[in-house]
Amino acid sequence: MTNPFRTSTAALALGLGMLASGAYAETVVDFTVAEYSSKTGPYFQKVADDFTAANPDIKINIEVVPWDTLLQRLTTDVAGGNAPDISIIGTRWLLDFASQGVAEPVDGYLTPEFKDSFIGTFMNPGIIDGKMMGLPVAASARAMMVNMDIYDKAGVAPPTTWDELYAASKKIAELPDVYAFGLQGKEIETDAYFYYNLWTHGGDILNADGTSGLDSEAAITSAKLYKQMIDEGLTQPSPTNYTREDVFNMFKQGQLATIFTFPMLIPQIKEEAPNLHYKILPFPEAGAKATYGVTDTLMMFSDSDVKEAAWKFIEFAYQDKYREEFDLGEGFLPVTKNVAALDHFTSDPDVAGFAAGLPYAKFAPVIANWEEIADVTVRTLQQIYLGDVTPEDGLKAAAAEINKIRGL
Amino acid sequence: MQKSIPLLMIVPSLLMAMAIIGYPILDLAWTSSQEVSRFGKLTGFAGWENFAEVFGDQLFWDSLWRTGIWTFFVVVGTLAVSLPVAIILNDDFYGRGLARVIIMLPWSVSLTMTAVVWRWALNGRAGLLNATLMDIGIIDQPVEWLATASTAFVVEILVGILVSIPFTTTILLGGLSAMPQDTYEAAMVDGASGWHQFRYITLPLMKPFINIAIVLNVIYVFNSLPIIWVMTEGGPANGTDILVTYLYKLAFRFGQLGKAAAISLIMFGVLLVFTLLYVALVSRGEEDAAPEDEKEA
Structure with a gap:
């Protein structure tokens, strides 16, 4: 249905338009x-x-x-x-x-x-x-999102502390076909998923003197907690194969009880999984309140x-x-x-x-070489999740490497 | 005089090719000796500093080693599959045209798209591969293929082989169709078995084509980014990084363009040395094998 007249008019208009734009x-x-x-x-x-x-x-x-x-x-x-x-x-x-x-x-x-x-x-x-x-x-800003259907089925209340999250996840893990906690372990923001944990345990990415905070007590505790949850089957299996989107997709499909997420997921859920009963809650705490802005x-x-x-x-x-x-x-x-x-x-x-x-x-701290520092962090977390290094050894090495990148 | 005319006639195109190929390499060499800002501005002479940094970097050596494994297995695997495929496709059988099209088809899809499709297919929960394997009862739990470096790298090599087959098969088919048929007829009269025909006629006559397939594949595979980048970005924990993925991260994520330039120069050197060595080996082998009277000509 090409109309030769219309095409030539369009071409003419285009030509005139170009002339016009040349004139101004x-x-x-x-x-x-x-x-x-x-x-x-x-x-x-x-x-x-x-x-x-x-x-x-x-x-x-x-x-x-x-x-x-x-x-x-x-x-x-x-x-x-x-x-x-x-x-x-x-x-x-x-x-x-x-x-x-x-x-x-x-x-x-x-x-x-x-x-x-x-x-x-x-x-x-x-x-x-x-x-x-x-x-x-x-x-x-980031927050915790829970699937209320799964929580109700397991008979537990949404957690406010990490201890409660752990206890609730234990219960949920007994249900068939669902996993308690969605843990991201691949690609962009794998480190952020860990910072949520680190911050709420009172740690930080950088210490007050600018050195890496990854070898702090809080960092080791939080990494150990994630690793323990992986080993006990409280997360989806093999987190190192799950990007942020993969984890969010599993949540949309009702396979995960708890994830950490961003507001942009809400329009997606409304469109793709309108029957999902979710709730937005603050991150679980272990001594500190935090979110990622x-x-x-x-x-x-x-x-x-x-x-x-x-x-x-x-x-x-x-x-x-x-x-x-x-x-x-x-x-x-x-x-x-x-x-x-x-x-x-x-x-x-x-x-x-x-x-x-x-x-x-x-x-995120405004510092030079941030992408490289994030990459070191992601690599270390993946090694910890895979069990290639212990949280202590991995994080100590990572902190040393980051300090080197920072020239400290 | 007579002899120099053809040479003179190719001089212009030779010069042009050298300029086009040579300029980027010179520019790269220059960049690798400079301090380079995140946005490609040269900020001062660095000497060998970029190279020293590269050689002092454990991730570089790991990636180099993995590049060797990746290249070797993809090239050898591709040849091992392509040669029989080419021989089969060279035989006349019903539906050969269709079979040839099917073998060539993956070539028409961009590498990146192939890699994206495999990434989906290999997804642990939602992937087609696990679903198929579970349906036919080979596995009873989904396997997270890309979760650990060891399985991810093997899978990536297999995908690398798969996408290299069309090109290699084409080269080999070209060689096979140029093969003189009377040699086979003579061999059959003498009672040579199928294996003997392959071993003593096909393989020696195919040698030049196999060699060119090896050299070209090594160059392509050594430099190939999309499969590994799309499927794992060199992860988890840098366990599938080859030089080119590591280089890409250095240049475009970390903004270390000087160090990245040094690595690409090293990669160029490795390929150059390989190609020269290989060509020298092959031509020496051919000279040794050639009968005396042929050498004269």
């Missing part, structure tokens, strides 16, 4: 967007279209890149001199970008009113050497020639209506005060469950 002195802002879900690309395209409709002389060129390849992509873009003008990045990378002079401080652009629209907690990770190196664009940053590149236009777009995109659509669509916690005050974010028990931890949230 048009500013093009290249914006690299991290793909959170299938909704991310269309959402930002819509915001960009609205913006261009209001500012015909500025065109926003959106490029959507999956998270897995984003850092590699930006590295090669910067190395090849083709860096975009603005990009969404993981805040954990920000120090590398800032220390190499790739990131542009935004203090000069940020009006007091605009600055005041953000929630302070989420601004802090973007401050390096007293300068604001980017704006928080997405935030999440994660933010992503909207960063401007110092090489950009169109910073003014890029900033104009940023201010446009942070309007409440766009932020609301973004946070709702992707399942994030709001980073701006106005959106946080909206009904959905104050009354929804799921969001409230995740947001409850924010006052005591921990963020």
Whole structure:
């Protein structure tokens, strides 16, 4: 059903369009967007279209890149001199970008009113050497999610402490076809799954003096606990074959009683497993309360020639209506005060469950070589889970290696 | 004069090929001797520092060793499967065209996609492989193939063999179809068995094709990232890392481009030495085997 007339009109229009764009002195802002879900690309395209409709002389060129390849992509873009003008990045990378002079401080652009629209907690990770190196664009906190059907069946209450979690898991493990605790052991954020445990035992990634906290008493206790749960069949078998998504998928299928997760799972569950009776609860404690706060940053590149236009777009995109659509669509916690005050974010028990931890949230330390340090941690955890090393030996070696990477 | 004309005629393309192949290598060598920032900016001369760091790194030596195992078993395994397959496909039988298409089909799928499909198939709970094996009663508990390095690496080698078969079979089929049929007829008249025909006619005549299959496969397999990267990212606990996956992590996760450049230069050197040695060995072997009068010509 190709209509030759329509095709030629389209070609003509395209030609005219190109002529037209050549005639104006048009500013093009290249914006690299991290793909959170299938909704991310269309959402930002819509915001960009609205913006261009209001500012015909500025065109926003959106490029959507999956998270897995984003850092590699930006590295090669910067190395090849083709860096975009603005990009969404993981805040954990920000120090590398800032220390190499790739990131542009935004203090000069940020009006007091605009600055005041953000929630302070989420601004802090973007401050390096007293300068604001980017704006928080997405935030999440982590929490425990339990399958109430399984807990009810086993006749146990959802736990608030690690001892209770262990005891409840023992009971649940006796049920057929389900596993008590989903433990991630493969790929991105394998280390985070351990930090939840470490933090709630009172440990930390880094000690006060900057050395690795992996050889602390708390770290060894928490690693031993995970290993014990693996050995006693309280987790799914062979955690080193389970990525975050694999664990979450098992939870959706009703095969896991307890997981540690992020708010983005809620829209997925509502869509894929609407009959699942889940509950969001704080992480179990063993002496300390903690959650993991994660933010992503909207960063401007110092090489950009169109910073003014890029900033104009940023201010446009942070309007409440766009932020609301973004946070709702992707399942994030709001980073701006106005959106946080909206009904959905104050009354929804799921969001409230995740947001409850924010006052005591921990963020990944802003240090150089973070990815390498995380890699050492993941490797060590996998060795411990597999039984190749004891928690004591493994963590001591890992701490020494991390201290070496940190130059301490 | 007569002799130099053909040489002169290939000079332009030779120069171009050298520039295209040579420039990246020179650039790589230069980068490996520099301190390089996370974003590829050269920040000063480092001398041998990058190399010293690489050689002092246990993960490098482990990956090098594993690269050897990976390359050897994938190449040998591929040949062991491809040669019989090629001989069968060379025979005339009903449905040969279809059989050839089926053997070649995996070639048309990108390596990454094949690896993704296998990653799903090997999933412990939801994977097709465990489901099949349990259905036919070979195992009664699901096996987590990718959970430990030892099983994961074996599985990855098997997948590596599988994806290398089409290419190798093509080379060998080309050789087989060029084989003179009258030699076999003469051998049959003399009462040679099938095995004897294979051992004393097919194999010696196929030697050049087998050699080229070995060299090309070694180069491809040695440098092959997608299978291991997609299935395990070199894990668990770096237990399936080969040089190229380790290099990728160094360059694009840890931002150590200088060290990564040093490793790729080392990889280039290893392949170059292997190829030169192999070609030298093969040509010496051929010279020894050739009868005197052929040598004259």
